Amino acid sequence: MTLRYTVFFIILFSSGCVELINSCSCASDITLEKSFADATVVFTGKAVRTKPGSTKDDYQITFEVDRVFKGSVPPNGRVIVSTPYESAACGVPISAGQNWQVWTKGTDDSLKVSACGRSTNEATRDLNFLNQHYIPRSSANLQSSSTYRCQYSLIITIASFFVFLGYHSFSFNR
Secondary structure, X not given: XXXXXXXXXXXXXXXXXXXXXXXXXXXXXXXXXHHHHHOOOEEEEEEEEEEEOOOOOEEEEEEEEXXXXXXXXXXXXXXXXXXXXXXXXXXXXXXXXXXXXEEOEEEOOEEEOOOOOOOEOOOOOOHHHHHOOOEOHHHOEOOOHXXXXXXXXXXXXXHHHHHHHHHHHHHHOO
């Protein structure tokens, strides 16, 4: 009888010492197309710098971008992404000097990568799919659509002015 009580109390008190284990839990069976649709920016590049992030739980990685498949990158070709330090929090272990295929979520000024995403240091994974979406770097620069509208409006205005001038100079020569 005493052995039963001893085992019971050992189990009872030792269960209070067990910590809850944090682990990364990701949704399964997400298609490549859905992952691409959900991503903000997808690119390949080399991690050139890592530094502590905006919180004590994450760090930032600066990438030199080689190719852009979705979204836009700054004109200097460098993108900063953040990820948690811990793999238990779905962090991605990226070190400076590594080449990566990066699938981000978030906004242009707060891009994040997660172990639940498709980011990988396997350069050829999903490459056939991504090549169908390749965006030349010159057209992948970060500019708002209003900037483009302003540029096009200026071009149209100048072209209209020259057409107008040409028409009037032609009519005066008659």
